Amino acid sequence: MSKDRFSANNEIASPVIEVSNFDFYYGSVKSLNSVNMKIKPKTTTAFIGPSGCGKSTLLRNFNRMNDLIEGTKNEGDILLHGESIYRKDLNVTELRSKVGMVFQKSNPFPMTIFENIAYAPLKKGIKKRSSDLTDLVEESLRGAALWDEVKDKLHKSALGLSGGQQQRLCIARVLAMKPEIILMDEPCSALDPISTMKIENLIAEIEKDYTIVIVTHNMQQAARVSSYTAFMYVGELIEYNSTTDLFSNPVMKQTEDYITGRFG
Amino acid sequence: MKLEKTYTYLLAFSMLCIILMVLGIFTIVAMNGLPYFWLKNVAKVEMTDGKVYYGEIAGVNPKAENGSETKLKVGNRKIYGQDFLRIKDSEIKSVSYPKEIIMLERDEWGNAYGIISDIGGKEFDNIHSSVMEDKKEIMSLEKGRLLSINEEISKLNHRITKKSETGLEEKLEKLKTESAVIETDLNSKREQALIKTFSLVLADGQIDELKYYDIVKKYQPNDVSLAGKIWISVKGFFEFIFADPRESNTEGGIFPAIFGTVILVILMSIFVFPLGVIAAVFLSEYAKEGFLVKLIRNTIYNLAGVPSIVYGVFGLGFFVYAMGGSIDRIFFSDYLPSPTFGTGGIIWGALTLAVLTLPVVIVASLEGLKSVPHMYREGSYSLGSTKWEVIKDVVIPNAMPGMLTGLILAISRAAGEVAPLMMTGVVKSAVALPFDSSFPFIHLDRKFMHLGFHIYDVGFQSPNIEAARGVVFNTTLILLIIVFALNLTAILIRNRIRNKLSRSGV
Numbered sequence: 001m002s003k004d005r006f007s008a009n010n011e012i013a014s015p016v017i018e019v020s021n022f023d024f025y026y027g028s029v030k031s032l033n034s035v036n037m038k039i040k041p042k043t044t045t046a047f048i049g050p051s052g053c054g055k056s057t058l059l060r061n062f063n064r065m066n067d068l069i070e071g072t073k074n075e076g077d078i079l080l081h082g083e084s085i086y087r088k089d090l091n092v093t094e095l096r097s098k099v100g101m102v103f104q105k106s107n108p109f110p111m112t113i114f115e116n117i118a119y120a121p122l123k124k125g126i127k128k129r130s131s132d133l134t135d136l137v138e139e140s141l142r143g144a145a146l147w148d149e150v151k152d153k154l155h156k157s158a159l160g161l162s163g164g165q166q167q168r169l170c171i172a173r174v175l176a177m178k179p180e181i182i183l184m185d186e187p188c189s190a191l192d193p194i195s196t197m198k199i200e201n202l203i204a205e206i207e208k209d210y211t212i213v214i215v216t217h218n219m220q221q222a223a224r225v226s227s228y229t230a231f232m233y234v235g236e237l238i239e240y241n242s243t244t245d246l247f248s249n250p251v252m253k254q255t256e257d258y259i260t261g262r263f264g
Numbered sequence: 265m266k267l268e269k270t271y272t273y274l275l276a277f278s279m280l281c282i283i284l285m286v287l288g289i290f291t292i293v294a295m296n297g298l299p300y301f302w303l304k305n306v307a308k309v310e311m312t313d314g315k316v317y318y319g320e321i322a323g324v325n326p327k328a329e330n331g332s333e334t335k336l337k338v339g340n341r342k343i344y345g346q347d348f349l350r351i352k353d354s355e356i357k358s359v360s361y362p363k364e365i366i367m368l369e370r371d372e373w374g375n376a377y378g379i380i381s382d383i384g385g386k387e388f389d390n391i392h393s394s395v396m397e398d399k400k401e402i403m404s405l406e407k408g409r410l411l412s413i414n415e416e417i418s419k420l421n422h423r424i425t426k427k428s429e430t431g432l433e434e435k436l437e438k439l440k441t442e443s444a445v446i447e448t449d450l451n452s453k454r455e456q457a458l459i460k461t462f463s464l465v466l467a468d469g470q471i472d473e474l475k476y477y478d479i480v481k482k483y484q485p486n487d488v489s490l491a492g493k494i495w496i497s498v499k500g501f502f503e504f505i506f507a508d509p510r511e512s513n514t515e516g517g518i519f520p521a522i523f524g525t526v527i528l529v530i531l532m533s534i535f536v537f538p539l540g541v542i543a544a545v546f547l548s549e550y551a552k553e554g555f556l557v558k559l560i561r562n563t564i565y566n567l568a569g570v571p572s573i574v575y576g577v578f579g580l581g582f583f584v585y586a587m588g589g590s591i592d593r594i595f596f597s598d599y600l601p602s603p604t605f606g607t608g609g610i611i612w613g614a615l616t617l618a619v620l621t622l623p624v625v626i627v628a629s630l631e632g633l634k635s636v637p638h639m640y641r642e643g644s645y646s647l648g649s650t651k652w653e654v655i656k657d658v659v660i661p662n663a664m665p666g667m668l669t670g671l672i673l674a675i676s677r678a679a680g681e682v683a684p685l686m687m688t689g690v691v692k693s694a695v696a697l698p699f700d701s702s703f704p705f706i707h708l709d710r711k712f713m714h715l716g717f718h719i720y721d722v723g724f725q726s727p728n729i730e731a732a733r734g735v736v737f738n739t740t741l742i743l744l745i746i747v748f749a750l751n752l753t754a755i756l757i758r759n760r761i762r763n764k765l766s767r768s769g770v
């Protein structure tokens with residue numbers, strides 16, 4: 001088989017997300033150029049690439065967080081289960097509760113741990129003092145491997161947790177929303193190695209139930225957690241392949257240079 | 265390094281200056297006011313020409329035109345025409361402090377000094393306290409049932425004559441009889457109380473026939489121990505806070521003014537806070553940045569510099585005449601032409617102050633909204649919140665400390681404003697408080713008293729400057745304390761919220 005730099009796109013038969021000829025502009029500055037990619041369901045996909053190449057921009061389009069920035073514009077399309085997320089009748093808040101997001105800097109709200117987890121479910125109509133809610137909170141915290149550490153202080157401020165715990169709380173908060181897809185934008189870049197390891201283990205654990213897309217600058221991390229890896233460079237998707245192939249046998253020169261540490 | 269040290273010292277120095285200034289203001293006001301609560305001894309001054317005076321020594325002027333002079337507060341204004349007397353020190357033969365001299369605080373005509381000889385002290389006190397009981401009853405009848413009956417009668421009269429309603433005569437008659445019964449009862453009670461008199465022997469031997477009814481309190485200053493005097497001063501201070509004013513505000517307490525000020529500021533806060541927050545949220549979260557929004561924002565910033573009397577005129581024209589007038593025409597047309605809401609009242613004063621302080625609250629709230637970390641908004645949006653949910657759940661709660669700072673500034677400003685109130689309902693003397701036990705309990709249309717205006721009124725409009733000085737300074741002291749207390753409350757609330765939002769709240 002001849003080497004294809006987008007072989008992932010050929011392998012993935014029924015993608016959950018499909019990006020087609022996607023361009024994105026901040027004002028008049030084009031920051032994504034004709035991106036085509038498919039994301040495989042219940043799998044972890046990693047985005048790598050030098051700073052400013054557009055990883056976050058692409059990721060933040062999957063749940064339309066870029067809508068919040070004024071003067072942005074896009075061409076092409078992104079499909080979720082074959083339907084455009086840019087179609088007129090789409091409910092953006094529904095999209096965002098299907099496509100959850102974890103940010104680089106953990107951002108728990110200045111509320112209690114319980115209230116943070118209950119934030120999204122309460123909006124979906126679950127009753128405030130119901131056992132359903134307490135069960136859901138416990139389940140989400142267990143899912144994020146945080147339960148044992150916080151079960152005695154659920155009603156204390158979330159801001160009292162350590163950085164790593166806060167990030168796992170943010171993951172638990174997303175899990176409580178029962179999303180299909182979880183987007184993570186450099187979720188470990190502000191954390192110590194042990195917290196990072198915990199989150200990586202967590203990703204491995206929840207991968208069977210969720211589609212995860214993770215942006216990372218740490219190539220070892222990408223290699224450890226993901227099945228597919230996309231390499232981006234100056235707004236373009238350069239190479240998209242299974243993680244093992246991309247790291248052991250890169251097709252493009254830029255990819256090779258980047259993963260061997262020659263630039264970026 | 266050395267420069268840094270200099271800056272630190274400078275900083276410390278300016279801090280110290282500010283603290284000293286605040287303390288200085290308090291001290292000066294307190295030093296000028298508090299001594300008025302002290303019960304002074306009453307001197308018996310004998311002159312070389314045989315004249316005798318009883319009075320408090322109010323000051324000595326060694327450099328007067330004709331040699332050293334002493335200022336004596338002799339009281340008995342009704343007889344001597346004035347409270348104070350200047351006597352030449354060279355003509356004084358002797359000064360003594362006989363225990364039996366009595367000082368009487370009265371409802372009218374200031375203090376009286378003299379000696380009571382026709383009745384014993386115990387007996388006097390018994391009669392006096394029984395008369396005071398009666399007086400209290402008379403007052404409460406006058407202010408209470410009789411007042412409301414008369415109000416009802418005038419309403420009924422109005423309906424009968426102006427609107428030719430029928431079938432009301434019987435009710436009117438019943439009320440009139442009730443009123444008459446109360447009135448006769450009152451009159452006989454009053455007569456009985458007024459009849460009781462005693463005689464006071466003045467310094468020059470004149471005898472003044474006085475009514476128990478007019479006496480507020482009797483002291484024997486030269487016969488009171490130090491502890492007793494301290495107790496009397498403390499009691500005097502609290503009476504000043506909790507009693508009604510007497511003698512066109514120069515005597516008695518300032519309770520209605522304190523009450524009016526506090527209620528006014530609270531009402532103002534209730535109006536201005538939600539309004540300011542809504543305006544700020546609209547301006548910063550919803551309005552599209554453009555020429556119009558910029559214009560509005562700058563107008564708001566500039567409004568903070570408009571003289572307060574301008575707001576008073578606005579309040580008079582808009583709230584009192586336009587709004588109050590309309591309310592009267594629609595809901596209270598029965599009583600026109602006498603206005604209900606179409607005249608100054610505490611609600612209009614509070615609304616005027618709310619407009620005056622609105623810019624402060626808006627500006628502070630805008631700052632508060634701006635300071636909410638972007639990541640909280642993003643977090644909320646990413647969890648499927650609508651714009652309104654983001655604002656309600658994370659933006660406003662996190663901007664709350666900033667917004668409350670605005671309210672604190674507004675309270676400080678409002679508590680000290682007098683000018684706009686003079687056009688919107690403050691009065692020198694308000695018979696009834698805006699809250700009381702008569703239906704509907706809250707009377708926002710009523711005129712009110714205010715500490716700031718009280719200072720102005722007593723200080724500048726009083727016929728009896730000497731007597732008023734104490735009231736001026738002590739009212740100022742109370743005003744300062746109240747402004748501090750109101751501020752402190754708001755600051756404590758803000759800090760609680762701020763702690764909850766920060767790490768320390770764990």
Ligand SMILES: Nc1ncnc2c1ncn2[C@@H]1O[C@H](COP(=O)(O)OP(=O)(O)OP(=O)(O)O)[C@@H](O)[C@H]1O
Pocket residue numbers: 026031049050051052053054055056057058069
């Ligand atoms: N809000 C914005 N407004 C204007 N330009 C932006 C904005 N956010 C990003 N950009 C630009 O878009 C390009 C892509 O940015 P993006 O944040 O997607 O990069 P990235 O790959 O995530 O980088 P990093 O690894 O540093 O996070 C950059 O050139 C950046 O300057």
Ligand SMILES: [Mg+2]
Pocket residue numbers: 055056057185215
């Ligand atoms: Mg990024």
